[in-house]
Amino acid sequence: MGILEAVDLAKRFGDVQAVDGISLTVGTGEIAGLLGPNGAGKSTTLHMLLGLVTPDSGTVRMFGLDLARHRTEVLSRVNFSASYLGLPGVLHVREVLDAFARLYGLRRPRRRVAEIVDLLDLGALARRKVIELSSGQHTRVQLAKALLNEPRLLILDEPTAALDPDAGDRIRGLLVRVARETGTALLITSHNMREVERMCDRIHFVSAGRIVARGSAAELASDFGVDDLEEVFLKVAREGTVPA
Numbered sequence: 001m002g003i004l005e006a007v008d009l010a011k012r013f014g015d016v017q018a019v020d021g022i023s024l025t026v027g028t029g030e031i032a033g034l035l036g037p038n039g040a041g042k043s044t045t046l047h048m049l050l051g052l053v054t055p056d057s058g059t060v061r062m063f064g065l066d067l068a069r070h071r072t073e074v075l076s077r078v079n080f081s082a083s084y085l086g087l088p089g090v091l092h093v094r095e096v097l098d099a100f101a102r103l104y105g106l107r108r109p110r111r112r113v114a115e116i117v118d119l120l121d122l123g124a125l126a127r128r129k130v131i132e133l134s135s136g137q138h139t140r141v142q143l144a145k146a147l148l149n150e151p152r153l154l155i156l157d158e159p160t161a162a163l164d165p166d167a168g169d170r171i172r173g174l175l176v177r178v179a180r181e182t183g184t185a186l187l188i189t190s191h192n193m194r195e196v197e198r199m200c201d202r203i204h205f206v207s208a209g210r211i212v213a214r215g216s217a218a219e220l221a222s223d224f225g226v227d228d229l230e231e232v233f234l235k236v237a238r239e240g241t242v243p244a
């Protein structure tokens with residue numbers, strides 16, 4: 001069964017056609033990447049998949065169910081992380097995770113929070129207030145929150161942007177392990193081409209609200225006649241080139 005199937009999504013904000021007919025599928029355990037220049041429509045697409053933005057047209061199905069009609073059931077199996085999401089600053093990290101664990105109605109909230117604190121190495125930060133965290137530490141807490149409910153689909157908008165190379169490497173390793181070991185599907189955006197090459201099974205290239213190319217990193221490089229994904233990106237962004 002497909003985890004995610006989006007068909008012909010479109011969204012306009014005033015004069016800006018942010019998303020102009022995007023279709024994509026993500027399968028069990030797949031790590032999919034949404035790439036493209038600033039303003040291409042990636043975040044808007046993710047927000048439509050999460051029911052945060054209502055599409056002008058198009059449909060989203062997850063786990064075989066229509067998102068618009070089965071919103072609560074569908075979204076209970078999904079989670080999302082992005083650096084622009086706030087967390088309550090006055091709470092301690094553990095209090096935040098406890099609150100989300102209860103919000104998600106987890107069966108064993110304490111045990112799951114302990115597992116996640118361990119998994120993301122947050123022990124030393126558990127009693128720190130959110131407002132005191134560095135941006136990289138905040139990112140790790142966001143990811144912890146996003147993994148709490150053991151989502152079948154994890155949507156991550158630039159998950160490693162604030163992380164130092166070491167922390168980024170650990171988080172990439174962790175996310176790949178989660179996908180491979182539990183079958184959780186990942187849909188991520190990133191401007192880090194090495195990261196995308198390392199992590200993503202399939203890449204959907206967005207430009208001006210449309211998908212202009214897709215495939216694995218190797219397939220895209222070969223289709224565009226270049227050496228790597230960075231060069232593919234530059235071609236798409238600067239020349240608007242699409243392979244014949």
Ligand SMILES: Nc1ncnc2c1ncn2[C@@H]1O[C@H](COP(=O)(O)OP(=O)(O)OP(=O)(O)O)[C@@H](O)[C@H]1O
Nearest residue numbers: 013016017018036037038039040041042043044045
């Ligand atoms: N709520 C909104 N109201 C008005 N315009 C919006 C809104 N959200 C997005 N846009 C516009 O839609 C377009 C797509 O934005 P979006 O955030 O989806 O791009 P993106 O691909 O995520 O870019 P980036 O790489 O910079 O994060 C942009 O022109 C943006 O200004």
Ligand SMILES: [Mg+2]
Nearest residue numbers: 042043044157
């Ligand atoms: Mg964005």
